[in-house]
Amino acid sequence: MKGRNMTRWRDPAKDPRQEPKSNLITAEGAARLRGILDHLSRVKRPQISAKVGEAAAQGDRSENADYTYNKKELNRVIARIRYLTKRLDELQVVDRLPANTQKIFFGAFVSLEDEEGETLSLRIVGHDETDTQKRWISIDAPMAKALLGKEVGEDITVLTPNGETFYTVTAIDYAPNSN
Structure with a gap:
């Protein structure tokens, strides 16, 4: 179980990150998250994809810092899109008093x-x-x-x-x- 993503071991019973979080959100909060998801999907991802394509066209990718940076950024944006899509499906919007x-x-x-x-x-x-x-x-x-x-x-x-x-x-x- 070795790898670059290893962190120190935490007892799952005592780790506060393991506590279940409520799935409630206000209508304004849900709209804000949908806006972020829309921006990432329609604006940010296509921009970064174009940059990756341009950098890849320059030739040797192993020594191309522009390609490496933009590819990592694209993966980060895709992961955020995936997380927001999943999270918005789980959330329960509280829109009444x-x-x-x-x-x-x-x-x-x-x-x-x-x-x-x-x-x-x-x-x-x-x-x-x-x-x-x-x-x-x-x-x-x-x-x-x-x-x-x-x-x-x-x-x-x-x-x-x-x-x-x-x-x-x-x-x-x-x-x-x-x-």
């Missing part, structure tokens, strides 16, 4: 206040659409799991690298332009 919008569920924009009075705004989204800059967290994250089903005014405790952190839910909204 929950029955009780007073509680935190998938897709909610949540405002929290910590013990020092500082506010934290975040959104609970699917694994494929997390974004740290927008503060969109995965529904599989410990913070999201602690928030699910809570209402305004309820307290939660989240275990962080700095120890336990306490938050109070101050607002819940499902409109995308609210936060």
